Amino acid sequence: MLDPIGSAGAKLNGVVDETIRWIAQDSADALLGAGVGVAVIAGLQLLLLAVRRLCPADGAGWRGVVRGIADRTLLLFVVAAGLDAATHVALMPGPLLRLVENIFTIALAVQGALWLRALVLFAVQRRIVADNQDSAALGSAVGVITVLVNVVVWLLAGILILDNLGVNVTALVAGLGVGGIAIGLAAQGIFSDLFAALAILFDRPFRVGDTISYGNSVGTVEHIGLKTTRIRAISGEQLVMANTKLLEQQVANLRRIEERRVLFNLRFVYQLHPDVLAALPRELEAIVAAQPDCRFDRAVFTGFGAFSLDFELVFFVTVPDLAAMLAARQAVGFGVIRRMREMGVDFAYPSTTNFTAAPDGRLIDPSAN
Template structure:
């Protein structure tokens, strides 16, 4: 117990002696280098005012930004500059003029020590602001309809903890502390946490992939697997989608990105492909005229553009056609209205031209006694009528003969 008291007393005495020596050196330095110190102070104040002016300019640029607007690169750098600390500005100015006027080594060492701490912390603050600002720039998280507004809290926490942990290690290393064990401990702890929360971190990085790759946003209509719905919320671990039937589908971000997605939000036009068939009784001239007639019908519709229309095969009971046209816009209801209008106009125009739509039919042929294929009903009726006429003629002839007889 006495040894501890003696060591503490010795340390206090050594600190007092060093402080007194520094004070004595500072007093002598000020006395002998007054003019040089004033010049250095003036230069340092000028540097500090210049840095304060740059920070004020950054704050002014940030203040002009409309809330919720997508931050551009100049605004992003302005936000970084606006986070400059006054303590760092003062120590930066002191560091730049510290070697002027034969500064005593003790004072110079103290300034270097404080500058390292201030610069390291300031670098961590700048890096944090830049990373978070870049994420906001990519995702537009200031908007209430942002991609990952609910996940930004944990993203800020992770970025802050990581950057300031690195800053603390750098400061301790500059103080002469052996940080090898600390770095090893942080690495082992990070691996343990990563293994324990592997699923959470997997979904978190998937959420970050949604930010940078932007496969979809909140409000987009997407199709994945067998589901189609509107994205309602993108969270830290899962995404909630409102299906067409009204139910809410919750999918983890990792599983969602592993699927093939169809996003209808960037859709600028919809393509309609209509297959139809006409009967084989159509005249060749009408057959060649169908494409022009359908082109005129499509071009009369609003926001519709004709692509092509051709006969492409002889079907089992029809001559098959393919009509292709486009409708500008992503609204499916408007697209369906145009497609229905085209179908109605087709039926009207085909009726005027005498073109019949084909439907599955089957015609039976029978063989005559000599083996020739004949159609059954028309020829049978004609044959029956002829036989009946012959019988009537024979009967009347017989009757006349009998009368004559």
């Protein structure tokens, strides 16, 4: 029966015997390797010490990244790096060389996983700090992101270690692939909403507190969760939308409006004199210019309607506040009515006019009888 512990002990004894024999037979080469290894270890330790002194623990930007990497550098990796450096200058026996290579591979895989995890989580934390308004919402996703990062980096590190130790990982990778596909298909809806939530939190199409319009609904975002987003509709009720369904629609973020466009379609009677019609654009522009926070765009004749001469008045309210736009639209509308009354210009409305004609086609004035 195979005894793995006894086999490992025998191999270790063999390595020890070969190492003692090598040191006794070639002490100069062994001393050179030891000196290089100690120098590399001391140099790396001094470098880490200098980094910790130059980069404060609460530093921002690249200083914080460098300090985080230094704090997460293991002594095991430093020692393994020194041993690996010694193998390049000293001709070690085969068993000892393989042992050093295995130690360095394991240390490098573990250290790389720690560094990669630190970099990813630092990027997430930096995004949280960059926007205080969404820190609570982003914080709800940090736990999930941490779990995903841990699973990925440690799984890769484990496969790398096993592969370098001579273990056939082909079947393991294939099994993980099949298992991942099965889990993905079983939890497709959950993962879809999860990644949609991460897209909302990091891509920032809207934030908590923004007023958005989607589909036929308008409301204020109250909470962005990992599966759903809760929105307070303008009619008062709370709407709960799956993140995936929400992103499938066209979303308009009303909070990010810089200025608001106002359009008036004006209809005047056909009886107006052409000179009066030509003066209307200037009059309408003057009405808009008299209002604060309003920028005139155009006032143009747009066509001959079924019962009216049609004009289009367009202007912008240069402040994003909805109340300011409503007030400006009302003021301009009242100004148009007042000025048209002063000019004797009548607005058109749907109507029908009957004319009486003689047999020869001449119009007859009914009031003449």
